[in-house]
Amino acid sequence: MSSPNSAYPDTPEQAMKPKRHEWPLWEVFIRGQHGMSHRHVGSLHAPDADMAVKNARDVYTRRNEGVSIWVVEARHIAASSPSEKGPLYEPSESKVYRHPTFFDIPEEVGAM
């Protein structure tokens, strides 16, 4: 996996084989002006977390899109596997009773 030093093309790591040096990949999450939660907006490369936030500011908030930035190195994200789609998600398709549509919500509760 890439370490911060691999950002610098001439840093000797292994004398043997030339390898492609790149800054690590970061996933960027922005909370918009009116949004409550951070949303994934894209990714970028940066040598460290601090620069990743700065790069995210420059790449993803140029048009006033956000008020808060999260970045996380892509390798730290654990994702579900597409091949497990069946067992993971299909069982819930037939369970409509899990949607809270069978209750009458009292007026005084307001928007939910």
Add this chain to the structure above:
Amino acid sequence: MTRDMAFFEFLLRMGDNTLVLGHRVSEWCGHAPVLEEDIALANTALDLIGQTQMWLGLAGEVEGQGRSADDLAMLRDAWDFRNVLLAEQPNGDFGQTMMRQYLFDQAHVLLLEKLAGSSDERVAAIAAKSVKEVAYHVERSRDTVIGLGDGTSESHRRMQAALDLLWPYAGEMFTDDEVSGIMAGEGIAPEPSSLRAAWDAAVQQTMSEATLVIPDSDFAHAGGKTGFRHTEHLGHMLTQMQWLQRAYPGARW
């Protein structure tokens, strides 16, 4: 020199610094080492050009000859420019560009902080708007100077060479003269020399973190902000920057 003449000169110094440096930085557009830096540099260039519109717009107003910001930017020749020599120096490699940016940004932010309290409301308003942009510029350029200075042997060597090359151009940002004396007397702008100690302290801190050695010399090139003698680079830059308005006078989008 009358107050208004000095005020006009002062505003040209502000606007020409941001115009010339903004154009220089824009030369990286599409050429920066990585996409993220390319966009960041373009943002910085656009901030500086935006500030230019305000400074030169006010300059034209103070001059009272009906010249717009565009007229001042595109229809003056090299000897009428009042930017410091540092701003017009060529980009060199990426490290040289970032070193130039940091040395300038650090002085720029200190100056704008003071100008936000200017006795002239228009100056104070422009400074208050600009200082937020420039606070980010200096944060970014400082981090990059530190990252590259304290990076690999190659990046360190290049950053030290950039500092050695550009250091003699830094001193001009802090020299006082008749213009600055009148501005300080009117409470419009501080004497440049009054910013030097804070700049020195900040730059020493940065260079120490960057493991770079500041040249042991106070020699400073002069002639940019007085217009006495620019380096040859400004004329070459203007032939590109002003070409369209020179070849097609009055052309508009």
